[in-house]
Amino acid sequence: MIEHRSHTYGVVGEFVTEHELIHAAEKAREAGYRHFEAYAPFPVEGLSEAMGLKRNKVPLITLIGGLCGGLGGFFFQYWCNVYSYPQNIAGRPLNSWPAFIPVTFELTVLGASLSAVFGMLALNGLPQPHHPLFNVERFSKHATSDRFFLCIEARDKKFDLADSSRFLQGLNAQHVTEVVDD
Amino acid sequence: MSVSQPPLDSPEIRRLTPVLAPGHTYATVTDKIAAIVLTRPVSLGWLAGFGIAFTMVMVLNLAVGYLIIKGVGIWGINIPIGWGFAIVNFVWWIGIGHAGTLISAILFLLNQKWRTSINRFAEAMTLFAVACAGLFPLIHTGRPWMAYYMFPYPSTMGLWPQFRSPLIWDVFAVSTYGTVSALFWFVGLIPDLATLRDHAIGKPKQIIYGMLALGWRGSARHWHRYQSAYLLLAGLATPLVLSVHTVVSFDFSVAIVPGWHTTIFPPYFVAGAIYSGFAMVLTIAIPLRAAYDLEDFITMRHLENMAKVMLATGLIVAYGYFFEFFLSLYSGNKFDVFLVQQRLHGPYNHFYFALILCNILTPQLLWFQKVRTNVAMLFVMSLIINLGMWLERFVIVVISLTRDFMPSAWGRYSATFWDYATFAGTLGLFTMLLFLFVRVLPAISIAEMRELVAETSEEHK
Numbered sequence: 001m002i003e004h005r006s007h008t009y010g011v012v013g014e015f016v017t018e019h020e021l022i023h024a025a026e027k028a029r030e031a032g033y034r035h036f037e038a039y040a041p042f043p044v045e046g047l048s049e050a051m052g053l054k055r056n057k058v059p060l061i062t063l064i065g066g067l068c069g070g071l072g073g074f075f076f077q078y079w080c081n082v083y084s085y086p087q088n089i090a091g092r093p094l095n096s097w098p099a100f101i102p103v104t105f106e107l108t109v110l111g112a113s114l115s116a117v118f119g120m121l122a123l124n125g126l127p128q129p130h131h132p133l134f135n136v137e138r139f140s141k142h143a144t145s146d147r148f149f150l151c152i153e154a155r156d157k158k159f160d161l162a163d164s165s166r167f168l169q170g171l172n173a174q175h176v177t178e179v180v181d182d
Numbered sequence: 183m184s185v186s187q188p189p190l191d192s193p194e195i196r197r198l199t200p201v202l203a204p205g206h207t208y209a210t211v212t213d214k215i216a217a218i219v220l221t222r223p224v225s226l227g228w229l230a231g232f233g234i235a236f237t238m239v240m241v242l243n244l245a246v247g248y249l250i251i252k253g254v255g256i257w258g259i260n261i262p263i264g265w266g267f268a269i270v271n272f273v274w275w276i277g278i279g280h281a282g283t284l285i286s287a288i289l290f291l292l293n294q295k296w297r298t299s300i301n302r303f304a305e306a307m308t309l310f311a312v313a314c315a316g317l318f319p320l321i322h323t324g325r326p327w328m329a330y331y332m333f334p335y336p337s338t339m340g341l342w343p344q345f346r347s348p349l350i351w352d353v354f355a356v357s358t359y360g361t362v363s364a365l366f367w368f369v370g371l372i373p374d375l376a377t378l379r380d381h382a383i384g385k386p387k388q389i390i391y392g393m394l395a396l397g398w399r400g401s402a403r404h405w406h407r408y409q410s411a412y413l414l415l416a417g418l419a420t421p422l423v424l425s426v427h428t429v430v431s432f433d434f435s436v437a438i439v440p441g442w443h444t445t446i447f448p449p450y451f452v453a454g455a456i457y458s459g460f461a462m463v464l465t466i467a468i469p470l471r472a473a474y475d476l477e478d479f480i481t482m483r484h485l486e487n488m489a490k491v492m493l494a495t496g497l498i499v500a501y502g503y504f505f506e507f508f509l510s511l512y513s514g515n516k517f518d519v520f521l522v523q524q525r526l527h528g529p530y531n532h533f534y535f536a537l538i539l540c541n542i543l544t545p546q547l548l549w550f551q552k553v554r555t556n557v558a559m560l561f562v563m564s565l566i567i568n569l570g571m572w573l574e575r576f577v578i579v580v581i582s583l584t585r586d587f588m589p590s591a592w593g594r595y596s597a598t599f600w601d602y603a604t605f606a607g608t609l610g611l612f613t614m615l616l617f618l619f620v621r622v623l624p625a626i627s628i629a630e631m632r633e634l635v636a637e638t639s640e641e642h643k
Binding site (some may be wrong): 004025037038040041044047057076077080092098105107112114119121123129134144145147153 | 207208209212334340341342344346351354355358360362367368369373376377380381392393396397398399400401402403404405406407408409410411414416418419421422429430479531584630632633
């Protein structure tokens with residue numbers, strides 16, 4: 001019996017195909033695991049559903065960023081032309097809104113794009129130079145190339161190093177390894 | 183492994199020409215693409231190409247340095263032809279960039295699998311073309327160190343930019359375009375940078391790629407959000423790319439100069455941009471696949487599809503020329519009619535005829551499949567179209583400005599040595615950046631190729 005150590009991050013198993021990974025993720029959920037994570041070298045179709053991932057917040061953040069960019073852009077031009085420095089140019093109204101649309105549009109896109117990218121990175125907790133999984137040699141070598149991994153994390157209530165390892169082996173995982181956070 | 187070309191006369195076999203040669207696995211696509219960056223030694227050809235491009239960048243430095251010392255008087259511009267090469271080159275470069283965004287965003291939304299192996303370097307091409315484009319209005323201001331005047335900042339003079347002017351719209355459009363293109367490109371690169379980090383040999387490479395990869399580890403939760411962000415960026419870049427060349431066309435069409443003041447300009451500029459951009463993608467793709475043995479990934483199907491897009495957008499451009507011509511005559515406006523006559527019989531009519539030859543007549547050869555699948559012919563054709571699109575901007579800028587309303591204001595324009603040196607310099611800058619790009623970053627998206635492997639193996643089951 002392997003003793004449960006406090007600095008264990010979890011246990012990771014390796015799969016050869018994405019179908020095995022999806023299957024394993026489904027089984028892990030069925031077995032009652034909640035804190036586990038699948039790793040794939042490309043976005044695998046059906047994996048999010050298998051892991052029970054719900055809708056994420058990136059679209060909402062993007063919408064808010066776009067609205068801020070657009071409204072901010074328009075009303076900034078309005079403020080410049082109507083309050084800060086009103087100029088009569090060829091008798092046009094000070095709030096000549098059709099002429100403000102191109103800049104408003106560009107700033108909407110800019111605000112939305114910046115929020116999409118930085119929102120995604122922030123929600124993902126990136127940049128994060130170190131992660132316990134990088135200690136696993138096979139993970140570093142294959143996770144971004146040609147293998148699929150499932151890691152059951154130690155913070156899961158159901159986690160037990162021996163049981164969880166056996167569970168992964170039962171799912172046909174190879175190279176089941178303890179992940180140590182040092 | 184080499185792909186034998188299927189017999190060209192069989193449509194059934196042609197339909198099956200793959201976007202990825204068969205037999206590839208996750209590991210082989212990873213190794214083959216990553217090896218170009220990580221293990222392949224620097225070749226003599228690369229050094230020679232880079233050296234020539236680098237020399238041209240030095241010419242650019244010289245030309246811009248001299249410009250800053252002497253002012254824009256060293257160029258051929260005068261009154262009334264204040265725009266000249268700088269604006270011709272600006273519109274040409276920014277147009278080239280548009281195909282990159284089209285391939286990466288619009289074809290992504292349309293779920294076109296063949297985009298996968300060409301989108302990465304097409305996006306890089308966009309970035310580098312925007313960099314070259316942005317340089318021209320900057321140095322055309324004459325005092326580039328004052329260019330920040332065009333951005334709204336709280337100045338002690340209490341002034342703001344003129345937001346009713348297309349030139350300010352341009353500042354916002356081009357800077358937004360540059361920013362969003364860079365974001366889109368970088369987001370696409372993150373998983374591949376992680377691959378390079380994990381495959382790199384030697385600390386310096388591991389550290390540099392590791393920092394750029396931001397600690398990406400391919401977690402399913404990360405991919406989930408990543409895909410949302412990527413899809414949203416594609417959705418945002420699509421209207422953006424259309425808006426950018428529309429705004430560029432407003433620089434012309436909002437003015438009342440004959441030949442510029444037409445409503446057809448925005449769609450016809452956008453089509454022209456995509457046309458020249460695809461030509462440039464081919465100009466780059468054909469030598470790239472030959473030099474780095476990428477025929478498995480950039481297959482004949484890609485080249486043929488790009489040729490078809492060129493044919494289609496070329497026809498839209500031809501339609502634009504025709505209607506420009508027709509509406510000028512139909513309007514009965516004597517200045518517009520006169521401008522058409524000037525294009526046909528004026529002092530710059532040889533440019534106009536060369537433009538028709540390059541942009542309308544030559545591309546009709548693309549109707550023939552034998553031409554579309556002939557790599558050498560496509561390469562030559564892409565160069566001709568690039569030239570034709572440059573001539574188009576020259577015709578628009580120069581003929582209209584030399585022949586506006588008052589005969590007393592008519593003039594002539596000819597470029598000087600420094601005009602040519604600056605233009606050649608940006609060609610060098612663009613080429614040099616591309617040479618560096620293929621050496622340090624994966625020219626094909628590895629993560630998306632793995633997806634393609636998964637999808638194609640699914641189909642074969």
